[in-house]
Amino acid sequence: MAELRFTFPWRKLEFGFVICLLVLFPITKSEQVSGVCSVAYGESEGCSSSSKILIKGGTVVNAHHQEVADVYVEDGIIVSVQPNINVGDDVKVIDATGKYVMPGGIDPHTHLATEFIVSETVDDFFSGQAGALAGGTTMNINFVLPVDGSLTAGFEEFAEKAKTSCMDYGFHMAITKWDETVEKEMEIMVKEKGINSFKFFLAYKEALMINDELLVRGLKKCKSLGALPMVHAENGDAIAEAQLEMIDLGITGPEGHALSRPAVLEGEATARAIRLAAFVNTPIYVVHVMSIDAMEEIAKARKAGQRVIGEPIAAGLVLNESGIFDPSFTVAAMNLMSPPIRKAGHDKALQGALATGVLQLVGTDHCSFNSTQKALGIDDFRMVPNGVNGIEERMHLVWNTMVESGLITPPDYVRITSTECAKIFNIYPRKGAILAGSDADIIILNPKASFEISAATHHTKSDTNVFEGQRGKGKVEVTIAGGKVVWEGGELKVVPGSGRYIELPPFSYLFDGIDKLDAKYKSSLGAPVQRFKAST
Numbered sequence: 001m002a003e004l005r006f007t008f009p010w011r012k013l014e015f016g017f018v019i020c021l022l023v024l025f026p027i028t029k030s031e032q033v034s035g036v037c038s039v040a041y042g043e044s045e046g047c048s049s050s051s052k053i054l055i056k057g058g059t060v061v062n063a064h065h066q067e068v069a070d071v072y073v074e075d076g077i078i079v080s081v082q083p084n085i086n087v088g089d090d091v092k093v094i095d096a097t098g099k100y101v102m103p104g105g106i107d108p109h110t111h112l113a114t115e116f117i118v119s120e121t122v123d124d125f126f127s128g129q130a131g132a133l134a135g136g137t138t139m140n141i142n143f144v145l146p147v148d149g150s151l152t153a154g155f156e157e158f159a160e161k162a163k164t165s166c167m168d169y170g171f172h173m174a175i176t177k178w179d180e181t182v183e184k185e186m187e188i189m190v191k192e193k194g195i196n197s198f199k200f201f202l203a204y205k206e207a208l209m210i211n212d213e214l215l216v217r218g219l220k221k222c223k224s225l226g227a228l229p230m231v232h233a234e235n236g237d238a239i240a241e242a243q244l245e246m247i248d249l250g251i252t253g254p255e256g257h258a259l260s261r262p263a264v265l266e267g268e269a270t271a272r273a274i275r276l277a278a279f280v281n282t283p284i285y286v287v288h289v290m291s292i293d294a295m296e297e298i299a300k301a302r303k304a305g306q307r308v309i310g311e312p313i314a315a316g317l318v319l320n321e322s323g324i325f326d327p328s329f330t331v332a333a334m335n336l337m338s339p340p341i342r343k344a345g346h347d348k349a350l351q352g353a354l355a356t357g358v359l360q361l362v363g364t365d366h367c368s369f370n371s372t373q374k375a376l377g378i379d380d381f382r383m384v385p386n387g388v389n390g391i392e393e394r395m396h397l398v399w400n401t402m403v404e405s406g407l408i409t410p411p412d413y414v415r416i417t418s419t420e421c422a423k424i425f426n427i428y429p430r431k432g433a434i435l436a437g438s439d440a441d442i443i444i445l446n447p448k449a450s451f452e453i454s455a456a457t458h459h460t461k462s463d464t465n466v467f468e469g470q471r472g473k474g475k476v477e478v479t480i481a482g483g484k485v486v487w488e489g490g491e492l493k494v495v496p497g498s499g500r501y502i503e504l505p506p507f508s509y510l511f512d513g514i515d516k517l518d519a520k521y522k523s524s525l526g527a528p529v530q531r532f533k534a535s536t
């Protein structure tokens with residue numbers, strides 16, 4: 001086969017390319033030079049990628065168990081997991097001796113191709129997912145924002161944008177206003193469109209924020225549909241006041257963002273959302289838990305038996321607020337997200353909460369903007385687009401911080417990066433497991449190899465990386481997505497359009513028994529009281 005020179009869409013570097021290419025991704029952007037990576041595109045059929053793969057001799061890790069075994073994959077599905085599987089010559093064999101064979105990561109929280117208040121995120125579905133695959137994540141659940149309040153228009157817009165996907169993905173939907181149409185559309189999203197979760201923003205006043213009345217209505221509607229309500233928990237009214245105070249004090253730099261969003265406001269909103277969910281008797285999912293304050297509210301509610309899920313993100317687990325106080329505007333703005341990355345100490349507390357089951361799974365909130373976009377707020381922190389990267393880095397950072405450090409075991413790692421997410425969003429064991437019959441989304445991690453993170457070598461689009469310079473042990477050496485080897489030997493082979501939309505069915509395990517609790521509550525009311533009419 002002939003070799004072509006080909007420019008990876010967002011890089012100025014050229015890469016070798018094997019000419020079985022049928023799908024050409026339009027070369028429209030060449031935004032930055034960022035180091036060396038080897039990428040080949042290939043149409044799934046006809047290229048060297050075999051549909052039969054045997055992974056030999058690795059330690060196969062599931063959330064419930066680990067064992068030394070072989071894994072045989074055919075046509076995108078795991079066929080068999082057992083020792084000493086023999087195969088014919090038409091099978092690609094990968095030696096995993098001394099390495100961990102685990103389910104691909106599932107990132108429950110991303111914002112690819114999203115127009116977010118002041119700017120559109122720099123990573124689209126293709127570039128974000130290409131990075132994800134190089135970092136061991138094989139599925140993401142992306143937030144859909146309604147268009148002018150319309151859920152249907154929002155869904156259609158994101159379905160179109162996601163056509164370039166190179167790995168499987170699902171959708172959450174945000175609710176930003178309330179009327180009969182929105183209520184009906186929520187039903188359509190759940191019953192016809194494969195969405196089983198809705199996000200409510202308690203912050204971003206005059207943009208996405210909703211009030212308590214809408215939240216209660218939304219919680220009730222979610223409960224009736226078996227959909228999981230998710231909350232961005234910060235008190236948006238108090239933040240708006242604090243922002244004005246910062247400007248009055250002459251604090252216009254990115255640190256003003258952190259100072260106007262203290263942890264107490266995250267704790268307050270988390271407590272409020274959790275209590276309103278208790279009032280409605282519905283499960284609730286708190287996204288991007290960044291502080292001890294929020295984490296302790298979740299711990300308290302869970303101890304009392306409430307079904308609350310807490311999601312820390314990679315940035316909250318490994319970074320601290322020194323970044324946003326950096327004298328360089330570019331570095332400070334790169335660290336700006338909501339809720340803010342907290343003072344040192346919160347990171348360790350969140351790690352501990354994750355290790356002990358107070359928090360259940362790790363996301364990224366990948367919402368990446370480049371330094372030019374971040375500079376929109378050079379004179380006013382309120383204009384800096386909010387968000388950090390993480391879709392490519394999460395699996396490495398979590399392994400190094402949690403497993404390499406001894407805080408958790410490999411099965412725990414699988415649980416918090418993949419299995420729990422699959423269970424919460426009701427696609428387990430199709431996803432989140434190395435079991436016969438599961439989708440062949442698999443990673444091979446070498447615990448002895450090292451990683452180092454840099455914008456110069458990452459595969460996503462931004463010219464900065466909030467984890468710049470972080471290094472550690474545990475490297476994803478192979479990623480298999482949908483039964484194809486897409487990352488091996490530092491080479492990424494990704495096909496736009498190969499990712500599938502995964503419908504997420506309602507009524508996950510979090511809803512089991514909710515009806516019984518409702519019945520118990522009703523029978524405990526002692527009302528209506530039967531009263532005798534007074535006789536005359």
Ligand code: URP
Binds near residue numbers: 111288388
């Ligand atoms: O700063 C953030 N978190 N940006 C993404 C949007 C959100 O609130 O999740």
Ligand code: ZN
Binds near residue numbers: 232287288338
């Ligand atoms: Zn949020």
Ligand code: ZN
Binds near residue numbers: 109111
């Ligand atoms: Zn987010």
